[in-house]
Amino acid sequence: MDLRIEQLSAGYGKVQVLWDVSLQVSAGEFVAVIGANGAGKTTLLRTVSGLLRPSGGRVRLDGQDVTRATPTRMVQLGLGHVPEGRELFAQMTVRENLQLGTAVRAEAKQRQAAGLxxxxxxxxRLEERGSQLAGTLSGGEQQMLAVGRALMGRPEVLLVDEPSLGLSPKVTQTVFGALKAVNAEGVAVLLVEQNVAQSLTLADRAYVLENGAVVQEGTGAALLADPGVRSAYLAL
Known part of the structure; x- marks a missing residue:
């Protein structure tokens, strides 16, 4: 399954954040979007997943126009979203949060045991903490749970928003390793992340977002070696 974003514009009320953004994630591809705080990365993912209505442009999932689809419909069609801030149900257990990930997609519910x-x-660690309330987990464990819950929906395209935010280097490597493993199994990944070096190392291709617009694109390796990117985002 592939994802195509075509000249997407979006914002909040009268404040426009995205300006004619176009990008593509092919089936099984790992794509990163990098940019500074306020560049529009989170707004991009929220618009793609149906949480925010665009003011212009198109979103296509496997060729189908899903620009106006609800978040529930997007999950049913095979899209998963790991939001910034995790948005877990703090008073529910780890296992209950994971099971919620299967709630709206029939094939995921039928294969819940395999998903777990x-x-x-x-x-x-999530299996060890299965009966523990999500709100009592460490930050790293909560991020693992947020990724795991999205995977329980058996997505074919996975959106991931700032997974390393606030995590130790060790936990960050665990989370990124899991994303790479999922991608190796055929799940397309669209990652937005401020850890530019890690993102570009993992990504097949990447886009640079500045002030709500794509200003550069290329392979992950090419952007990692680009002097402008290294100066702006890696302080090199």
């Missing part, structure tokens, strides 16, 4: 097995293989 996959998530626990990626994040063994």
């Amino acid at each position: 097995e996959q998530v626990y293989a990626l994040f063994p």
